Amino acid sequence: MTVTAGREVTASVGTAKVRLEGREKVTGAARYAGEVPFPDLAHGWLVLSTVARGRIRSVRTADVLKMPGVLEVFHHGNALPIDAGFVIPLLGTPPDSLVALFQDDRVPCAGWPVALVVAETSEQAREAAEALVVHYETEPHDIRLSGERPDAVPLDSQVSGPGVTQKGDLDAELAASSFVVDAEYTTPQEHHNPMEPHAAVARWHDGILEVVDANQGSGYIAQLLAQLFSLDPGVVRVRAEHVGGGFGGKGQISVHQVAAVMAATVLRRPVRVVLTRRQMFSLTGYRSATVQRVRLGADAGGRLRALSHRAVAMTSTTYDFAEPTTAVARVMYDADAHHTSNEIVRLDVPTPSFMRSPGETPGAFALECALDELAEKSGIDPIELRVRNEPERGPVSGLPFSSRNVVACFREGARRFGWNDRDPRPGIRRDGRWLIGTGTAAATHLVMSVPSTAAVTAEADGTFTVRIGAADIGTGARTTLAMIAADALEVVPDRVRIRIGDSSLPPAVIALGSTGTRSWGWAIKIAVDELRDMLTPGVIIPPEGITARSDTTAAVVGLMQSAPKERHTYGAHFAEAAVDTTTGEVRVRRMLGVFAAGPIVNPLTARSQLIGGMIWGISMALHEQAIVDQSTGCLVGADFANYHIAAHADVPSVEATWVDEAPDPDDPVGFKGIGELGNVGPAAAIANAVWHATGVRHRNLPILPSRVLSSRGDAV
Amino acid sequence: MTTTSSVITLNVNGEKHTLPVDHRTTLLDALRERLDLTGTKKGCDQGQCGACTVLIDGRRVVSCLQLAMAAEDREITTVEGLAEDDRLHPVQQAFLDLDGYQCGYCTPGQICSAVGVLAEHAEGWPSAVTGDVRPEAGAPALTAEEIRERMSGNLCRCGAYVAIVDAVARAAQAPDQASAVSAQDEGSIR
Numbered sequence: 065m066t067v068t069a070g071r072e073v074t075a076s077v078g079t080a081k082v083r084l085e086g087r088e089k090v091t092g093a094a095r096y097a098g099e100v101p102f103p104d105l106a107h108g109w110l111v112l113s114t115v116a117r118g119r120i121r122s123v124r125t126a127d128v129l130k131m132p133g134v135l136e137v138f139h140h141g142n143a144l145p146i147d148a149g150f151v152i153p154l155l156g157t158p159p160d161s162l163v164a165l166f167q168d169d170r171v172p173c174a175g176w177p178v179a180l181v182v183a184e185t186s187e188q189a190r191e192a193a194e195a196l197v198v199h200y201e202t203e204p205h206d207i208r209l210s211g212e213r214p215d216a217v218p219l220d221s222q223v224s225g226p227g228v229t230q231k232g233d234l235d236a237e238l239a240a241s242s243f244v245v246d247a248e249y250t251t252p253q254e255h256h257n258p259m260e261p262h263a264a265v266a267r268w269h270d271g272i273l274e275v276v277d278a279n280q281g282s283g284y285i286a287q288l289l290a291q292l293f294s295l296d297p298g299v300v301r302v303r304a305e306h307v308g309g310g311f312g313g314k315g316q317i318s319v320h321q322v323a324a325v326m327a328a329t330v331l332r333r334p335v336r337v338v339l340t341r342r343q344m345f346s347l348t349g350y351r352s353a354t355v356q357r358v359r360l361g362a363d364a365g366g367r368l369r370a371l372s373h374r375a376v377a378m379t380s381t382t383y384d385f386a387e388p389t390t391a392v393a394r395v396m397y398d399a400d401a402h403h404t405s406n407e408i409v410r411l412d413v414p415t416p417s418f419m420r421s422p423g424e425t426p427g428a429f430a431l432e433c434a435l436d437e438l439a440e441k442s443g444i445d446p447i448e449l450r451v452r453n454e455p456e457r458g459p460v461s462g463l464p465f466s467s468r469n470v471v472a473c474f475r476e477g478a479r480r481f482g483w484n485d486r487d488p489r490p491g492i493r494r495d496g497r498w499l500i501g502t503g504t505a506a507a508t509h510l511v512m513s514v515p516s517t518a519a520v521t522a523e524a525d526g527t528f529t530v531r532i533g534a535a536d537i538g539t540g541a542r543t544t545l546a547m548i549a550a551d552a553l554e555v556v557p558d559r560v561r562i563r564i565g566d567s568s569l570p571p572a573v574i575a576l577g578s579t580g581t582r583s584w585g586w587a588i589k590i591a592v593d594e595l596r597d598m599l600t601p602g603v604i605i606p607p608e609g610i611t612a613r614s615d616t617t618a619a620v621v622g623l624m625q626s627a628p629k630e631r632h633t634y635g636a637h638f639a640e641a642a643v644d645t646t647t648g649e650v651r652v653r654r655m656l657g658v659f660a661a662g663p664i665v666n667p668l669t670a671r672s673q674l675i676g677g678m679i680w681g682i683s684m685a686l687h688e689q690a691i692v693d694q695s696t697g698c699l700v701g702a703d704f705a706n707y708h709i710a711a712h713a714d715v716p717s718v719e720a721t722w723v724d725e726a727p728d729p730d731d732p733v734g735f736k737g738i739g740e741l742g743n744v745g746p747a748a749a750i751a752n753a754v755w756h757a758t759g760v761r762h763r764n765l766p767i768l769p770s771r772v773l774s775s776r777g778d779a780v
Numbered sequence: 781m782t783t784t785s786s787v788i789t790l791n792v793n794g795e796k797h798t799l800p801v802d803h804r805t806t807l808l809d810a811l812r813e814r815l816d817l818t819g820t821k822k823g824c825d826q827g828q829c830g831a832c833t834v835l836i837d838g839r840r841v842v843s844c845l846q847l848a849m850a851a852e853d854r855e856i857t858t859v860e861g862l863a864e865d866d867r868l869h870p871v872q873q874a875f876l877d878l879d880g881y882q883c884g885y886c887t888p889g890q891i892c893s894a895v896g897v898l899a900e901h902a903e904g905w906p907s908a909v910t911g912d913v914r915p916e917a918g919a920p921a922l923t924a925e926e927i928r929e930r931m932s933g934n935l936c937r938c939g940a941y942v943a944i945v946d947a948v949a950r951a952a953q954a955p956d957q958a959s960a961v962s963a964q965d966e967g968s969i970r
Contacts (some may be wrong), residue, residue, distance in 0.1 A: 082876060089884030090872040090891060092819015092859035099818035186813065187804045259823045259831055259885040259937050308821070308885025309937050341824040538938050540885025594865060672879045679939030704828035704935060712928040715941040 065524050067603045076547035076557050079469040080668035084543045084562065085536070094306045097278040098263030102334040105265070106135055107186040108327050109193035110319065110343055111179040113171045116205035116697025117412045119171040123179055133188030135331060137196065139179040140166045141403045146292050146328045154284070154574075156222030160383035160415045162347070163292060165322045171200060172381050173414045174698040182335060184302055186222065190630045195234030203265070205412040205697045209378045211248060211355035216376045216407040220710045224388035224406055224423065229460045232401030234359070237370035240359030244370075244442045249358065249430035249763045252689035254351040255707060256419050258537075260308020261341060262348055265325035266336035273325065275302045280315040281574025283533040286567035288317045289325055303569040309739040310537035312418035313348045315576045320347075345690065345702035349417025352387045353375035354426045358434040361399075366444040366452045371399035371459075373431060376407045380415040384408060387416065388423030392744070395430050395630060396508055398459035398469075412697060418576060420680060421740035424509055424762060425747070429684070429765065432505035432748035437761065445488065446504050446752070447474045447636075456632040466627075466728040469660035470506055470634035471649025476723055477504070477658040481638040491759035498642035498651075503752025507635030507659065512579045515617035516572035518587035520549065520595050521609040527559045529609070530591075533572040533585045534564040539739055541580055547665055548585045548735070552592035570613065576634075578737030583616070590614035627730035633738065635659035635680065637745045641753035648769025652682050652750055659722045662736035674720035674742035681746020683710040686766050789854045792801075792817065795860025801848045806927035807841075808832045810848035811858060819859040819888045823935070830934035833889035833896075834858050840896035842933075859888035862895065870954035871947070872894050882938035890934045893949045897930045898922075922952050 076697035082131055088094035113120075125137040143166035148159050162166075165177060174477040178198055183189035216228025238244055264277040273295065279285045279302070286302040289295070302321075307314060320337045327335040339347060354377050375389030390404035406423070419425075439446040457464055478484055486502055487493075493500040518532040530549045536542040542562050563569055573583045594612035603610070638656040641648070657678050664670045687708035691700040703706065720742065727734055747765060755761050760775045789798045790807075792815060799814055809827070811817040811834070820843055823831030827845040834843045835857040843851075862869035872895045874880065890912040901922050906913040909929040910920045920926055925946045928941070936944065 083879070085884070086876045086879075086881075087868075089881055089887050090816075090859075090868065090875045091863055092888045095818055096821075096885060098822075099812065101816060110942070116898070185802065186809065187802050191804075228864075259829065259883065259935065259939055261822070306884065309883040311937070338822075341828075413809055538881075538885075540882070554895060668879050669882075672882055672943060675942050676882060676939030679941060704824050705826075709935060709937060710939070710941070711933075711935055712931040712941050712945065715928070715939070717924075718942050 065526055065605045067599045067605065074550065074554060074556050076256040076550045077663060078663050081547060081557065081666050083540055083669065084546060096260050096306050096308050097276050097304060098336060098338045100276045102265060102267060105334045105336055106182050106184060106331060107189045108180050108182045108323055108335050108337040109189035110177050110323060110337065111181065111193050111196050111198065112346060113174055113176040113178050114344060114698065115171055115200045115202045116174040117206065117254055118171050118200045118202040120171060120178055121199040121201050128181060128192045128196045131188065131192045131195065133184035134192045135182045135184065137179055137181050138166055138326060140169050143167060144329060147294055148292060149270055150291050159288065159317060162319060162382060162415060163317050163322050165319060165326060173412050175414055177319050177347065180327060182327050182331060202296045207411050207692060207697050208352050208518060208694060209355060209376065209412050211357060211376050211409065211411055213409045216409045218405045219384055219386040219408050221386045224386040227407065228405045229394060230403040234370055234372050234401040234403050234450060237401040238361040241369050242364040243362045243438060244334045244358040245358065245434050245437045245441065247358055247434060247437060247763055249356045249433060251354045251426040251429055251765050252453065253353045254419065254684065254688045255345055255690055256313030256348065256350065257709060258309030258311055261339045261344055262318060262320045263336065263338040264321040264324040265336040266328035267335055268328060268332065271299060273300045275325065277302050277304050277321055278307050278314055279304045280310045280535050280537055280576055282535065282565055282567040283571045284574045285317055285321060289321060292322060293325060297677055303565060304535060305565045307535060307537040310575065311420040312422065312576065315418055315574055316349060316487065318348050323760060341704065342702045345699050346414045349415065351419035352416035354387060354389055356389060356430040357399055358430050358436050360438050362438055362442060366449045368399035368441050369454050370401045371397055372403040374405045375427060376409060378411045378413060378416065379408045380413055381410050383415040385416050387426065389427040391423045392427045392508055394460045395458060395508060395632060397453050398455035402459050421509060421743045424744040428505065428745045429747045432745055433751050433763065436503065436752040436755065440695065447478055447483065448723055450474065450506060461630060463630045466629040466631045466731060467722055467725050468634065469725055470636065472723045473634055473658040473660050474637035477636040477638050477656055483638065490756050495642065497644050497646065499645060499757040500640065500642050501753045501755065501757025502638065502640045503749045505637045505745040505748035505752060507637060507741055509578055509633050509740045509744055511582065511631035511633060512577060513586060513620045513733065514573035514579050514583045515582045515620050516587040517570040517613065517615045518572065518591045519570050519611050520588065520591040521611040522595060522599055522605055523609045524605045524607050527561060528553055528555065529561045529563065530588055530775065531563045531569045532584055532587060533569040534580060535575040536564060537575050539575065539580065539673060540666055541575065543669060544581055544665045545584055545588060549588050549592060552589050578739040578741065580737065582733055582735045585735050586619065587614050587616050590619065628741050633659065633661040633736050633741045635741055635745065637749035639746065639749040639753045641750055641757050643754055643757045643772060645758060645772065648772035650686055650754055650767050650772060654716050655718045655746065657720045657742055659720065659741055660721060660725050661738045662725055663734050664722055665735060670684060670738055671720050673738055675718050677742020678718050678720065678746045679710055679715055680743045681750060682714060684765060685747040685750035687739060689766055719722060756769055786849065788849055790848065790851060790856060791853065792856045801818045803849060804912045806844050807846040807848045810842040811843065817858050817860055821885050821888055823886065823940040830893060831886050831889040831932060833892045835896055840893055841849060859891055862891065869895065874947035874950040878943045878947045878950065880943040881940050886934060886936045888960055890936065890944055893931055893934045894951065895929065897948065898952055910966055922949065924949065
């Protein structure tokens, strides 16, 4: 084909487009990791520790090896060597020693992997795994998190930022304040629970280690597997075409991949390892419980003189994970005295990890409820109070904001929701057996770009192929990237083919922290710019096409250096709650979220993702909590019957919309990312609505019927 | 010696499959591992999430709690059996058009469940939120509240519920829904 001068003029971005893989998903044709068939496949079943701390004394493999179909039992006595002593650039730390699978006899928590049984069928593997006897030498465990632990320490981390930030004299400003809020808020341990259990199939084929996996970034997992097993990175290929949800829980390497690779390497045949729902609770990370103390002091006009947010979270003894709980306080509100700290306590528990808007979500619950309490005390409308506390610059960084349209979100939301007629008095609206209230809360999330690469090929048939190591975990990334590429190429999206979910593609950031659309889109745009320079009129496209490549490393670093700014998305949540104080039941009746998140690429999928985040807020406010038995250190009811997430009947009318944002002239990308945003603040809006309904502050999530009932005496 | 496997015939999407199965094998695993019908998903393997929902003789069943042996000679419909050639079932089409999913993993179960819901509703079945449950009151209006209640056995962690309910409501209005439902119903419910 010969390139001609004319181009189609189109604009895909901003128009609703059905997902490219949608038809496969609604017909059942889309295959997820555990569904890709391999000849001669063997099945691995993990055995997890039932004690919370100790050593493995023996693994009684002999009887199990005699069971029908059993091929091998892997444990610390016969495992392949694994090297987990390297630093992961993304984290700035070595991996959690959880992935140094079966390398020693230590058991640092309940639910720790102690063996893998491999058999011809999954039924055989399961029965053998359940029959395997493991003896332990137990030691006393320590799993109790509280705000009073003397061993809570602030932790600086590459991902979570500094442990402590502080300016000004907190005590003096609190003493001089007209209104003071000083309250402790708690959030429970919460689990990602994507609907697709983690699964990986590994096999050696023609000298290549092939892994079909459920992950949020195949290139990242391939690199880590190569390092763990001391392999040449060129021989490891990981693919994850369709991923059944991640929410951060498939972002880090975990046990299923390592176990599958170890077994496939030793047994010289394909091995599949699928986690059970129960196993996911201890092997794939979770959101730490938090204990947070928020102190706010304001002058007579509601302006903050003092803000202190101290958050204590837990981590394991094998990895220091710091939940960045005070991230919202560091950007949302300024005060003359402004103190924040993210502290950890090391306990005999599995390692927590990134879960949808890590830090921001539990932190926003505490801070946005505290703001509501300040509004109550000062008699200022909660929205007006926030308007009065809009900072000029980043409270901690001192940097200007690239955009900050949170007030526009509140104004638009107030209009749509009917907030302006609201009577602020609590406990006075009744609808039959229900007390009714409304609440609001702000949302914000960091906007980040992470260096990524892409390749865009002009094919001889007039189509284009985009190759990038991106992942679509349900976000709609495949479609979004096709639209971004189409607009950059000035063609209709139908002419663009997208290749993602494969470590053999150009390396790119994993799907984590709302960085995907922005980072991947940037790489695609730069590659298209290159390609357009190559496609001058008259150029003949050869059969293999013409390919341009990009690497955004210099651009990402350049933007941070040339235009350092506070870059965030914002939003305002509104919720109406109904509370039956006789039964303790809380129902969310309606929710509205208005967001400011830069240009929205695909309104159809963006709306879905934002609403999904808000529904996580319903789950968090009313349902979710993992229960740990303090005496055994084990989770109680690690399943969907006991760990409740919102079901259809819990979810009423939920609307999400957005305001237009003027582009930042210093920002060459524009796109900001929305995966986390909808989930920052909705639980606070619901808790504030419950207060407005009943006059009772619920500072401990979830707001269970039992908590509503036991607080009845305080009701207005 | 005790027999631990048997040869059975499964009738899936109108096709008969004869295969030996381990007696412990669930219908879900038989579909996924033996017949390569992986559209039916395993989300929890203990009847708590609904991802493995299929229709047996037109009624909704979580296939992870059903032994394959017990499904012999019954009419099993999975998500792969809903579309007619290239024409999607109205429920599938509505899910696609209204973005009634995100990651897609709970989707086949949601869709099979929705097909079951429409059939149950057409048969006049009440739900826990139906106001008047007297037989002579007939089927309640298929409101959003009715759909939410009837679909509550199908969890979606992405939180696609709002669009799913819209999709089920739209499918209920589809011109060919009536025939789709009655085809599912033949000789089945009640």
